[in-house]
Amino acid sequence: MTKKEKTTWDRLLDIPQWALAIAAFVFLIIPVLKPLGLPVPVGAPAADYVKWIQEIPPGSNVVFFQEMSGSGWDEIKGGYTSTLKYLWSRKINVVIIATYSDAGPTNIWGINYANPDRFGAKYGENYVNLGYIPGIEVMVAAVRDSISATVSVDYLGTPLKDIPLMKTVDSYKDFSAIIVSFSSGTDMDKYVRQWYATHPEIPQLWMTASGNEMSAVSYWVGGMAKGYLSGPTGCAAMEGFIGEPGLAAKITDMKNLASIPTLVLVVIGNIAYFGKKLSRRES
Amino acid sequence: MADPVTIFWLGWSSLIAVGIMTLVWRENPYYRLVEHLIIGAGCAHMLMYGLLAVSTTGITPILAGRTLLIIPLILAILTFGRLTPWGWISRYPVALLTAIGIGILIGGALEGQIVGQVRSIGDAIYTAKDPFTTASATLAGIASIAAIIYFIYTKEHKGVLGGFARFGRIILMAGLGISWGMEFGWFITALGTWTENVVNFIRALMGIP
């Protein structure tokens, strides 16, 4: 039986994975060696996030549920650190909670990177890190009702009754806003169920990896979230707003070139598909 | 030249990242070594944070006078019954946890997720300020209904219903394409950040700033 000869179209429809892998790595390395530094486009959800964060009154309290670690940390670390910097610069007090155990170290890293001393923010007075509190949705609901009933010490083991900020902050009544950096596509549901459903007057500001935006967008349009930062592009908008582009802005540079192999492959795939279809019709 | 500690961690994280990247070629001993290293590290991390949380949420409040919390602590210990021949005793704490989860979920889901989402269809049209936005919001409303109709399996998709279902499917496919675009950006960030790390390590070794 004779082997069917591969046409050009067949070859174009069967590009090997190794070729793509090499192209992908080359296009990822180029912006590292030669940054483009182009301005980052600000989408509507990020613009809303920036607009609403400015509405938080100075001197008020905000609870920050941080869930992100692992694969998504690089996506939101720019937004996390720039949000903290902004809140501290406006003398807004922050209570930080890690919803998953993975977020414990990233919280500490992010707080150190944001450098509270630069803004005169004192631990225990202007911000508190309660560390990891287990329970996920149960915890989110419990914290809404009473933080002191849920956990008794902060991440360093200091009793909450000995922390000045925690003497004045305990439940939803004491917070002007809630900020969440959530880790997966369904994680924002619990904040809608446990905070928005009972207290829609407390604005929610979200940040997440760009892959989770598909669920966040319908909540943003519905008003459950006032705004959100999606991935490094969104987080770069926040960095740009505070005038300190850094962690996120660097990553958006990679998106310029790293997307090219994929675009090219999609175009080639379509051209080859139609080419083969036409050539079959002709023969 | 960067300090030795920075270079060490740069090198260590690069070794880990490269080990994972070798999976593109195929599963190999280097990749498996890194994989198992992470499994052990992650497991230890979860255990330590878990035990710390037991102390902060359970033991410390009990010692401070909240003696009623002894009951959930005992129930929680029963979870380890799964490791014994009397695995059924772990059903009690799981049942309580399930009950709490159900109790707090239904109300919030009804208000926030169902009523809120349906209300937002009308809100978007009602609050639109110009004809283009009104038309777009109306299209989005029709698209939402069509996409929901696509998931009706109790009636055959024929005629008008079939037309709406087809439109709904097209909207869902477009949404799928957009969500792929979103995920793709995430992949670039994840791989790009650690590829950059590897490049920076090579530069540090070669003394290039």
Add this chain to the structure above:
Amino acid sequence: MANVVIRTHIPMYIISIISLILLAEYFVAFDPLAAFRKEMLTWGVIIYNFVTLLGSVLMLRFHTLRTMKPPSRDPKARYYSIVAIAAFFFYLAIGWGTGLTGTQYVTMYMQTVIPATATLWGLNLIFSTMGVYRAMRITGLEGLALLIGGLSYFLKEMPIVASIFPPITGIGDWFLLYIMTPAGRVAVLTAALISIVVCLRTIIQRERTAVV
């Protein structure tokens, strides 16, 4: 008979009764119900913790057993399990020795676990591109919708495209607001409806997966 009652019926009744009380609290403003809810949430946090601890213990047990008796199809698995257990104890030593909040442990975690998980996720760049190369073809209206939807967001996120063609941001936002939102809305609605149905079925004891 007593066995079935203790092992299955009592847990199911615990689920039904407690979830109904908590559900009533959502709809009825009554202080004792609110106090009950507050107490139950604290209990839930404590119990949840042990479920995650169980995960770690099971993982440790799996690798210990694999070290003692590796699977016949993969005898080298024993050595990898030894690596996992060694890493486990090393992290335990550093974490408890220097403190979970200390720079040493945080740096170790950030430079080990994060690069591995991020890179593993990032490799999907290559795998998903291969998939998209095969799937994103204009085979019909649906294929065209998939392609246009994908490109609208894709190009919007590229600063180079936005600087060459600024309206792409507005076009991408339009697709996000008026095409992605209906799709996302449906996903949220169906997920919420399914959750509520499963919860109600569990309350009326038609769904017994919680106690299996």
